[in-house]
Amino acid sequence: MGDVAVGARSGHEGPEEPEDGVRRGGDHIGAETGLDAVDSESDTSAPTGHGRSTKPKKPRPFWKELPLLVIIALALALVIKTFLVQAFSIPSGSMENTLKVSDRVLVDKLTPWFGSKPDRGEVVVFKDPSGWLAAEPTPKANVVQKGLSFIGLMPSADEKDLIKRVIGVGGDTVECKGDGPLRVNGKPLDEPYVFPGNTPCTVDETGGQFKVKVPEGKLWVMGDHRQASADSRYHQNDRNGGFVPVDNVIGRAFVVAWPPQRWSTLPVPDTFHRSGINAAASMSGPAALGLVGAVPLVLWRRRRVSAARTDG
Secondary structure (H helix, E strand, O other), X not given: OOOOOOOOOOOOOOOOOOOOOOOOOOOOHHHHHOOOOOOOOOXXXXXXXXXXXXXXXXXXXXXXXXXXXXXXXXXXXXXXXXXXXXXXXXXXXXXXXXXXXXXXXXXXXXXXXXXXXXXXXXXXXXEOOOXXXXXXXXXXXXXXXXXXXXXXXXXXXXXXXXXXXXXXXXXOEEEEOOOOOOEEOOEXXXXXXXXXXXXXXXXXXXXXXXXXXXXXXXXXXXXXOHHHOOOHHHHOOXXXXXXXXXXXXXXXXXXXXXXXXXXXXXXXXXXXXXXXXXXXXXXXXXXXXXXXXHHHHHHHHHHHHHHHHHHO
């Protein structure tokens, strides 16, 4: 297709005309502007009247997209780890056989944002409340491990986290006599999760025999491997009296995710749902006094209503 020169003259006063009287180089727009006319139906790759091509652009090479994908993936991992779910590695045998050394558990961090509090029977991960791990060796993590742990791509590298089972919550009375059973609010617990060969309570003078009342906002926690767990029983002389502040709880462990052959959920055992386990706690303190005071008022009102109906 020939180009049309704009403003060229041949020495005549008017524009040059072909001998046959027909203009070449395009109709209308092309002839008047000096640009080639475009037949969009026959040639979609030709330039348009605005100088742009309608041919679709080639996608960017994958290697150019890869850095952006990595950044997005890391950002999502950090958000998930911070607000939703975090992986933790089990460092000791204090929760055997429920959890074995090197198991990876997933911890629910979402529900606490909606006001959920730890409950009896749950396996929870919590920050060291008062030097419980002071005598434990400190693992050395390299920069890569710390970075991957920070964004949630590896189990937590924070050696100051512990994992135990919640036995008592605020208002509960927890008691161990002899070798058991363990009692909560006077109700004996059936604990099939206790390590085989262990007794629910430990007969010793360093904390194995106890009776405690759990303050509001605190937890009493114990390991499933009762004779190999330095839990609330053995920290009753610390600043928290062996109790774990609820605010120290990172989240509830709800599934064993690794290794694959160990995959299992971590439900609350049935013994913590038994009838009456909440009764003793709910009938103590101001709530009990309020109920005692309300009963005479209710009976007096019922008598007045009954008398009024009789008179009517």
